[in-house]
Amino acid sequence: MVVGVFAPLGYLAYFALTSETGSFAFVVRAQTLTAVWNTFALAAAVLFFGTLIAAPYAFLTTRARLRGERLFVLLGALPLAIPGYVLAMVWLGIGGDYGLSQRVLGVGLWRANGFWGATLALTVYTFPYLFLNLRAALTRLDPSLAEVARSHGLRGWALWRAAILPQVRAAYLAGALLVVLHVLADFGVTSLMRFETLSFAIYRQAQGAFDRTYAAWLSLVLVGLTAVLLFVDMRFLRGRLKPVSGATIRFAPRVALGRWTAPAYLYLVGVIGFSLLVPVAALFLWASQPPEFDSVISWKHAMRNSLVLGVGAAVCAPALVLPILRVSVRREGLWARLLERIPYLGYAIPPLPLALAFVWLTLSVVPDLYQTLPLLLAALLLRFLAEAVGPIRSLLMRLPERVEEASYALGFGWLATLRRVTAPLLRRGVLIAMAFVFLAVVKELPLTLILAPNGFDTLATNVWTHMEEAHFALAAPHALAILAVAGIFVTILQFGEQEQK
């Protein structure tokens, strides 16, 4: 895996450094600085609004007495299944003189674009990362801390700060990191909303064939920024993340909402409306239009391929992440912490350079693997492994080492310990990690286009090919199929979660 991360970086550095003079001046021009600034501004805004949406959502679906909790959890995860460019296309199609709202409702709305357009689309699209990570932590909240705090006379905000926040901080930071990394990497939404971020700039450079230098330079800038971010995040986590040592884990009682019940439901429905119902309604509207073209592209075949990739990656990711996290959570020291950051670097390398690096690497080392399914799966895993880190880490930190030690002391082997002790306790984190990876893989485009076997199509590549040609009616069923597949997968995972209780 280390090779997988560092080989693409070496490849980028090679292209950047062997370029002709003058290209470095290109990197330090004013436009790049603006792009960097825009990237940070967008990330901050998306994180801010995402937190505003996700925190109450997570609280209501874990700590409050609520009907339909499982449904709200499922619906809260599904926005992750809509590809960014589809979401941007939907929001672009809603406002303006000829937008859906004008034609269907007779109300002319603001047409999403620029900074606020990008913020809107990316916030409704990424808040599930925060929500699901927070949820994983909130469900396993240790009530004894709150009881102690209360016995010391703490109430309200002070009680939260002393007893609750420290327990969810790791999960929040993990989710926040994913949101920020996602914004850093996004070019589908930013290019359609016409807001210049660094990834958008890389995408623009990569559009011109034959010259990889500029894209390589900008990619290195992006990887550098990400590395700084990862380092800062690491400092945040440092010292605050000692595994909880109490051997018993109890569940905190749920809060009755009382007169807040109606507003709470309204809130949940509102969030779902904005993030899921609006895009889904637009997709259904498109799907109901007469097809623009005689299409021979079936979604069944593509669905099978999407499932193979999604399930394959979802199963492999936790298996790859667990060993890393066991070391990084349990061991002290710089190396242990750096180890955990490696998956995030894979996330930071822009997909097009990453894909071309994979082409170069396989052709020069193992040509037989070129354009095969295992290679594509490996590349997707490398790119999305980071999504699996957060949920598993925050639970692993609450799993006292002593529990496993006790198991060993009782004579159980490592396999039995994993099966009977570790796995059940980590199950929720693992399931969320699987959901994240699955959702990311089924909508992935650039790596799939470049590394897939010849003739291999997925639902996402089909959505893309139709949207490119303005065939919205034909694209919509494939986009809805992604949602259906994602819905089924996440529902199955939820049943796994329920069993545990």
Add this chain to the structure above:
Amino acid sequence: MFNARVLATVLAMTSFIYAEEVVIYSGRSRSLVAPLVKRIEAKTGVKVTMRYGKTAHLAMLLMEEGEHSPADIFWAQDAGALSALAQKGKLAPLPKSLLEKVPVAFRDSGGRWVATSGRARVLAYSKRRVDTADLPKSVFELTDPKWKGLVGWAPTNGSFQAFVTAMRAREGEEKTRKWLKAMIANGTKAYAKNTPILQALAAGEIDIGLPNHYYLLRFLASDPEFPVAQTVFQAGDIGNLVNVAGAAVRKGSKKSAAAQKVIEFLLSPEAQGYFTEKVFEYPVANGAVANKKLLPMDEMQKNAASIDLNVLKDLAGTLELMRDVGLL
């Protein structure tokens, strides 16, 4: 046992039916050409495996793969990508019989690629907001302050970049640089691709756009009310560039005979009819007739900017210029 025998028979039959098999790297989108690809197999007996992607990315991929490439045919959206690959020695020469199926203007002067269909750059405008009498006669008039903030283009789009390359070749580097700078100063809005330009025109975000000709026809096909129209600049204006999608055989392909057979099919009346009737492009083979919904072929060619498509290979120079003025 029975199943195994059936399987063996089927396999034997398939290999008999498809005596040959080629891999096509297609920058043409699957949405548009998949029905035609089925016909290739039926008509030529050559089994075709498709790899779809963006023209520029596939060209990069071909460069990266070098001799290991599984591709036999490169089918590109744009003459620029084909010419650039030809220049780098990645394409094999095509036989004269194949090249001569299209007019000289629609093939590589070195005989390494041939056009399969044509597409024109047009002037698209909002029907509601623009009076046709006000429309500019030349793409150079779009720098007029009366269009400030009202024009949309797609700088990352391959067809747009080809248009800039053509402008550099015909009008000169300095004039092109000045035009690009003046356009930027005039608040021209940059869209990710052609489709969003058409949507922005309908939404009232811009009044004028510079896309390829077929996007509007596709919007109109599903929504006759779509409030956008298009026309061309005055005859010969560089804004009326006619570019082509084209095909070539990769140098080093071991199946060049089958590959040539496939390209020959793309120039057959059946395929040419498909491009123009279904995809709203211009046919390029000698004697083919354009879709009635399109501006007639002779009129299109009368208006077209005269340019040798081989000059489009200097994409690198165009990207350099676009970076220099801050457009990329």
